[in-house]
Amino acid sequence: MPITPRGPGSDDVRRATTLLAARIPAPLAPLARLAFNYAWSWARGGPELFASVDADRWSICRRNPVRLLQEVPLATLERAAFDSDLCRRAAAVEERIAAQLAAPPHGGFSPDRPVAFFCAEYGVHPSLPIYSGGLGVLAGDLLKAASDAHLPMVAIGLLYRDGYFRQRIDTSGWQHEYWVSADPERLPLTLVTAGDGQPLRVPVPVRGTEVQTQIWRADVGSVPLYLLDPDRPENRRIDRWIAARLYVGDLDMRLAQYALLGRGGVRALRALGIEPSVLHLNEGHAGLATLELAASEVAAGRALPEALAAVRARTVFTTHTPVAAGNETYAPEAIVAAHPDFAAQLHTDWDSLLRLARDEPDRADCPIGMTQFALRLARSTNAVSRRHGETARAMWQATFRARTPDEVPIGSVTNGVHVATWMAAPMRELLDRHLGEGWEARCDEDATWRAFDAIPDGELWAVRSRLRAQLVEIVRDRATTDRLARGEPRDYVELATRAFDPDHLTLGFARRLATYKRMHLLTRDLGRALQLLGGPRPVQILLAGKAHPQDDEAKRIVQLLFRAKGRPHVGERIAYLHDYDMELALHLVAGCDLWLNMPRPPFEASGTSGMKAALNGGVHMSVLDGWWPEAYDGTNGWAIDGGADADGEALDARHSDAFLGLMEREVTPLFYERDADGIPRGWLQRVRASLRTAARDFSARRMLGDYADRVYRSPSQR
Ligand SMILES: *Cc1c(COP(=O)(O)O)cnc(C)c1O
Numbered sequence: 001m002p003i004t005p006r007g008p009g010s011d012d013v014r015r016a017t018t019l020l021a022a023r024i025p026a027p028l029a030p031l032a033r034l035a036f037n038y039a040w041s042w043a044r045g046g047p048e049l050f051a052s053v054d055a056d057r058w059s060i061c062r063r064n065p066v067r068l069l070q071e072v073p074l075a076t077l078e079r080a081a082f083d084s085d086l087c088r089r090a091a092a093v094e095e096r097i098a099a100q101l102a103a104p105p106h107g108g109f110s111p112d113r114p115v116a117f118f119c120a121e122y123g124v125h126p127s128l129p130i131y132s133g134g135l136g137v138l139a140g141d142l143l144k145a146a147s148d149a150h151l152p153m154v155a156i157g158l159l160y161r162d163g164y165f166r167q168r169i170d171t172s173g174w175q176h177e178y179w180v181s182a183d184p185e186r187l188p189l190t191l192v193t194a195g196d197g198q199p200l201r202v203p204v205p206v207r208g209t210e211v212q213t214q215i216w217r218a219d220v221g222s223v224p225l226y227l228l229d230p231d232r233p234e235n236r237r238i239d240r241w242i243a244a245r246l247y248v249g250d251l252d253m254r255l256a257q258y259a260l261l262g263r264g265g266v267r268a269l270r271a272l273g274i275e276p277s278v279l280h281l282n283e284g285h286a287g288l289a290t291l292e293l294a295a296s297e298v299a300a301g302r303a304l305p306e307a308l309a310a311v312r313a314r315t316v317f318t319t320h321t322p323v324a325a326g327n328e329t330y331a332p333e334a335i336v337a338a339h340p341d342f343a344a345q346l347h348t349d350w351d352s353l354l355r356l357a358r359d360e361p362d363r364a365d366c367p368i369g370m371t372q373f374a375l376r377l378a379r380s381t382n383a384v385s386r387r388h389g390e391t392a393r394a395m396w397q398a399t400f401r402a403r404t405p406d407e408v409p410i411g412s413v414t415n416g417v418h419v420a421t422w423m424a425a426p427m428r429e430l431l432d433r434h435l436g437e438g439w440e441a442r443c444d445e446d447a448t449w450r451a452f453d454a455i456p457d458g459e460l461w462a463v464r465s466r467l468r469a470q471l472v473e474i475v476r477d478r479a480t481t482d483r484l485a486r487g488e489p490r491d492y493v494e495l496a497t498r499a500f501d502p503d504h505l506t507l508g509f510a511r512r513l514a515t516y517k518r519m520h521l522l523t524r525d526l527g528r529a530l531q532l533l534g535g536p537r538p539v540q541i542l543l544a545g546k547a548h549p550q551d552d553e554a555k556r557i558v559q560l561l562f563r564a565k566g567r568p569h570v571g572e573r574i575a576y577l578h579d580y581d582m583e584l585a586l587h588l589v590a591g592c593d594l595w596l597n598m599p600r601p602p603f604e605a606s607g608t609s610g611m612k613a614a615l616n617g618g619v620h621m622s623v624l625d626g627w628w629p630e631a632y633d634g635t636n637g638w639a640i641d642g643g644a645d646a647d648g649e650a651l652d653a654r655h656s657d658a659f660l661g662l663m664e665r666e667v668t669p670l671f672y673e674r675d676a677d678g679i680p681r682g683w684l685q686r687v688r689a690s691l692r693t694a695a696r697d698f699s700a701r702r703m704l705g706d707y708a709d710r711v712y713r714s715p716s717q718r
Contacts (some may be wrong), residue, residue: 001098005035008272009192009217026082030094035065036188039097041125043421044628049090067186101158101222106151108717114152115712116276117490118286119264121246122157124220129163132246133512135320136246139282141418145700147221151708154274156265158214159227167579168545171486173562175547175555191542202271204264206256208340211239213264218544225239228264233357249550255338258370262288278712281317290315295345300556304348317378322391322605329367360400361392381709384414384606385627391602414627415606416703422612424590426463444698457684464617469502471591495571500540505671508592510544510580513554516603520557524656526564533569537668540573544580556687589613597622600694601642614694617687618694636689638662642705
């Protein structure tokens with residue numbers, strides 16, 4: 001059974017797969033169909049198929065299967081077509097995915113009325129670089145979980161041709177940014193056409209101009225992801241550029257992006273003939289979707305108050321930002337200038353609309369944000385962890401005119417991560433073997449975890465050691481190229497080639513380099529930190545992360561770190577890896593033994609990289625913020641006090657001391673304490689508890705189930 005795309009644009013996907021299949025020998029046709037659905041990326045044996053065609057080119061193509069099949073030499077394809085094992089495996093993977101996609105929908109949900117998910121960024125796969133970090137990766141994981149659970153969903157986003165910036169660090173530790181333009185024709189995307197064979201065009205009013213957008217479709221399992229793209233020849237150059245880059249600095253350009261996403265997204269759904277049951281606004285960027293939806297109700301003859309009530313009945317909102325300053329705000333004039341026609345369409349005036357977006361409706365000078373529109377016009381709002389829920393209720397108390405934070409109607413659905421994406425193959429194989437395939441669906445059963453406890457320590461340790469060794473190989477390779485590219489002195493480069501020991505305790509810290517994430521805590525007490533590296537029980541440290549191009553304070557953190565370059569052991573035991581992305585994240589979370597998170601509480605809404613590490617048997621040490629207070633039980637990792645403190649310096653000092661103290665007293669002794677067989681029994685106890693916690697309670701499967709039951713079902717269905 002071939003993979004059959006469904007829904008608007010599916011004919012275009014079919015046409016594209018047929019064209020690609022025509023280029024390759026017939027026995028490889030399943031690969032062409034797989035290439036246009038990212039389900040291959042989390043199917044067992046999926047990524048290995050494309051690697052088997054041509055491993056080198058697979059890596060040159062950054063694991064983009066469409067580009068691989070377009071570029072690979074004919075002779076290689078012919079050789080692959082004669083590889084009967086490969087052909088058999090490709091057919092089997094396609095068969096499994098096709099069967100999965102054909103399953104009946106999740107109870108109570110109809111494919112005719114899907115959930116429409118809106119997000120400014122999506123981290124589906126490294127080959128589709130339209131994400132910057134946690135928000136996008138979470139959105140990607142949620143789409144995959146919706147597909148796994150057969151929940152009817154469509155997703156709306158923007159196609160950023162230049163994506164997020166790429167990062168290069170110079171010898172002084174300063175970050176430089178550059179952008180790489182993607183050619184959508186070489187990505188697993190298809191342009192949605194109208195009946196006349198021409199691209200379907202959706203006009204979106206921005207700053208008084210009708211910007212014509214076209215729509216690309218990416219398939220994420222059963223979920224079509226529709227990406228709006230204003231880069232069309234009939235648009236003015238300045239409008240074609242609106243969605244060139246993700247999170248541009250210029251505020252007017254951002255407002256234009258949000259117009260495309262929110263208003264354009266609703267218009268695109270209409271043009272595609274999709275009538276969603278629920279609009280899920282993931283973060284505030286798409287907030288204007290609410291007013292656009294109201295405009296269609298008004299056009300159909302409803303009065304504005306009824307139109308807004310109808311919008312509220314089908315809109316849900318997830319907030320991800322625990323600091324007021326993180327929610328961008330704008331001068332009212334900027335919003336009006338971006339949407340001069342909007343109030344008239346809604347049969348009202350701008351002042352009445354702006355009242356919706358002000359904390360204090362009568363104060364005309366209140367700055368306006370997209371988030372407020374979403375908060376006021378959604379039937380439900382949720383934060384992304386329990387602690388973040390508390391923070392958000394306190395933060396939005398005024399907006400809801402509540403007497404106490406407890407009265408603020410904001411709940412929480414704690415984030416989770418997609419197990420099949422983030423658990424490395426060796427660990428997944430170990431669990432498949434002992435727990436039986438399909439164990440992900442049985443994570444809440446005790447029997448599953450009894451079988452897990454019965455896995456011999458030796459086998460578990462062998463997998464951990466293998467994952468660490470694989471990471472060390474990659475790090476040597478990347479650290480060497482990074483240092484060469486920076487123009488470092490020869491002996492410092494040489495250190496990288498023999499750096500990192502496959503048997504040493506490996507600590508990872510990789511995430512967006514925002515100041516509140518406090519990477520600088522690692523080196524706050526430099527002398528003591530260096531002793532960890534060079535002691536009898538050595539620690540090696542892997543760091544990565546990008547600072548926002550305009551965040552010089554965050555960039556200086558890396559520079560500070562680089563000052564320690566010449567100190568003993570630093571060259572061979574610490575690496576700052578360039579250009580953190582999903583690809584690098586996959587390697588790091590798989591191979592690191594200890595995953596560190598040091599946010600300044602309560603600024604971490606959830607954090608998800610620690611969950612990914614835990615799925616692979618990494619152990620999490622974190623400030624009790626975000627998801628960690630819900631997860632930490634004293635056996636499954638380490639915790640640092642999560643109380644907030646207005647005195648940032650004092651807090652930094654305490655947390656740095658707590659981190660180093662735990663490393664010295666507990667972490668390194670436990671990791672290096674071995675029995676006669678060379679196995680760290682005590683450490684493996686933590687590894688088991690950590691993995692169990694993540695897989696059972698912090699999977700995207702659990703998260704999606706929570707959204708389906710508590711958020712998407714209409715109140716009458718629950
Ligand atoms: C998971 C992930 C993140 C989020 O990490 P946090 O722990 O939430 O900061 C960011 N970037 C990438 C590439 C990821 O894979």
